[in-house]
Amino acid sequence: MSDKGDIPPFPPTCGAAEHAASDTREVASGGLEGEGKRWDVPLTVRAERLGRRFEDRVVLEDVSLEVPRGSCMAILGANGAGKTTLLRILATLLAPDCGQLRLLGTEIGPSAARRSNGASLLAELRRRIGYIGHEPMVYRELSARANLEFFGKLYGVPDPPARAQHLLEMMGLRGRADEPARFFSRGMVQRLAIARALVHDPDLLLADEPFSALDAAAAMATEVLMGHLLAAGKTIVMVSHDAAQSLRIAHNVVVLRRGRIVMSSPTSAVDERAVLAEVREA
Amino acid sequence: MMRVLRQIALLAGKDLRIEAGSGRTLGLVVVLGLLVVVVLGLGLGAERRGAAPAAVLWVAYLFSGVLCFEKTMAAERTDGALTALLLAPVDRGVIYLAKLTSNLVLMAGAAGVITIAGVVFFSFDLSAAPLEFAAITLLGMIGFAATGTLMAAATGSSRLEGGLLALMALPLALPLVMLCAQLTLRVFRDGGACGAADYATLAAFDAVFLTVGWLLFEWVIEP
Numbered sequence: 389m390s391d392k393g394d395i396p397p398f399p400p401t402c403g404a405a406e407h408a409a410s411d412t413r414e415v416a417s418g419g420l421e422g423e424g425k426r427w428d429v430p431l432t433v434r435a436e437r438l439g440r441r442f443e444d445r446v447v448l449e450d451v452s453l454e455v456p457r458g459s460c461m462a463i464l465g466a467n468g469a470g471k472t473t474l475l476r477i478l479a480t481l482l483a484p485d486c487g488q489l490r491l492l493g494t495e496i497g498p499s500a501a502r503r504s505n506g507a508s509l510l511a512e513l514r515r516r517i518g519y520i521g522h523e524p525m526v527y528r529e530l531s532a533r534a535n536l537e538f539f540g541k542l543y544g545v546p547d548p549p550a551r552a553q554h555l556l557e558m559m560g561l562r563g564r565a566d567e568p569a570r571f572f573s574r575g576m577v578q579r580l581a582i583a584r585a586l587v588h589d590p591d592l593l594l595a596d597e598p599f600s601a602l603d604a605a606a607a608m609a610t611e612v613l614m615g616h617l618l619a620a621g622k623t624i625v626m627v628s629h630d631a632a633q634s635l636r637i638a639h640n641v642v643v644l645r646r647g648r649i650v651m652s653s654p655t656s657a658v659d660e661r662a663v664l665a666e667v668r669e670a
Numbered sequence: 671m672m673r674v675l676r677q678i679a680l681l682a683g684k685d686l687r688i689e690a691g692s693g694r695t696l697g698l699v700v701v702l703g704l705l706v707v708v709v710l711g712l713g714l715g716a717e718r719r720g721a722a723p724a725a726v727l728w729v730a731y732l733f734s735g736v737l738c739f740e741k742t743m744a745a746e747r748t749d750g751a752l753t754a755l756l757l758a759p760v761d762r763g764v765i766y767l768a769k770l771t772s773n774l775v776l777m778a779g780a781a782g783v784i785t786i787a788g789v790v791f792f793s794f795d796l797s798a799a800p801l802e803f804a805a806i807t808l809l810g811m812i813g814f815a816a817t818g819t820l821m822a823a824a825t826g827s828s829r830l831e832g833g834l835l836a837l838m839a840l841p842l843a844l845p846l847v848m849l850c851a852q853l854t855l856r857v858f859r860d861g862g863a864c865g866a867a868d869y870a871t872l873a874a875f876d877a878v879f880l881t882v883g884w885l886l887f888e889w890v891i892e893p
Contacts, residue, residue, distance in 0.1 A: 511759040523750030529688040542758045
């Protein structure tokens, strides 16, 4: 379990390769810092020709992307472009209808999301993934501390109370840690949701509009937190509607339109106007 | 095995902790059960003897149970907490067993109050075979909760509507409930007289419902 105090400073550095040689890429950096640097890293996410339909409606089609370890990818697109569906597939909540997906070195088959987990690879994989969704995914009747301790125990975190305390301090919730979350403002609930997603110190953080409902200070603190996570070798895939913020944080940007990738580029190679143009053409 | 038991205790404990904080589910369930006993008791009038008390008790248990299943699953779906559970490295069968456990605890709590109301209202005598009555009720509730927990997971998904829960759970559990009502009647009328075969039949129902529920839960539950 990494502690915030142990997180190394920027620029991002990558640990020992844990994937096959074919799972490494030379990546052009953009994003928070390290502008213009290139480094060879293993891939945390490798998706090839993913497709998903809901009944007759095609939601994702022919989506391929690669996210190197220690990098951040921003996924942008208009409403209904398939961003959340893609993120849910990466979280193993949804199975793709077709295509191949490799997460943290583990191959995910089309039926993976349905497979019994238990001691399976999928369970081990989920132990390494954190997910921030549209909904906070916490229990409002429980306090912030009780929520974090509960999820910490569920993930087998060594010292759940200590981890919960650390996250409460990190997310600025220490003062109201023992109040039921139903008394929290929307922004505070979102901060709790972020803490919940980080409780097991995941290697891959999937964040669906993580800055929604956050005030300016909390959004800035979250950006800094994401920077620390990247510096610690964690990988982030985030869905956002804010092109400027995405370009500031991420190393790579992908724009989805009607389920297809219409733009995929290092953030250092594009500007906000170009990204917005692609998003708006939807 | 110990790990699984710890996970069940953690998940069920969370449900009961939430309930202890709000008291909403148990309050509603008890009120519904009491209403059933009182309304049917008043409606039956002079017919309060014979088979009526056993039937009324089981009707009250069933309706309060359905409300229990619906409320405990709704607590998971509110704010997407269920998604967080499904993402955790916990077997979905364990989530099912934990939800079943918390439903059983709540149903047992409600049944205690409902039974006392039944004793007062119908003046039936449990003193002759209290353990037999408790065993029949417990075995019946395990089977019913096994069915109801599974159906609550299925009907709460986006494809089906929650209102279907009673329509799906009650017919499935009907054979078990009929047997329980008959055995309960025998306890009231004869002061016991249930044989090992009766308990074995109830246990067999429970085993089938539990196994099917445990196997199907991961296929019907959707975030």
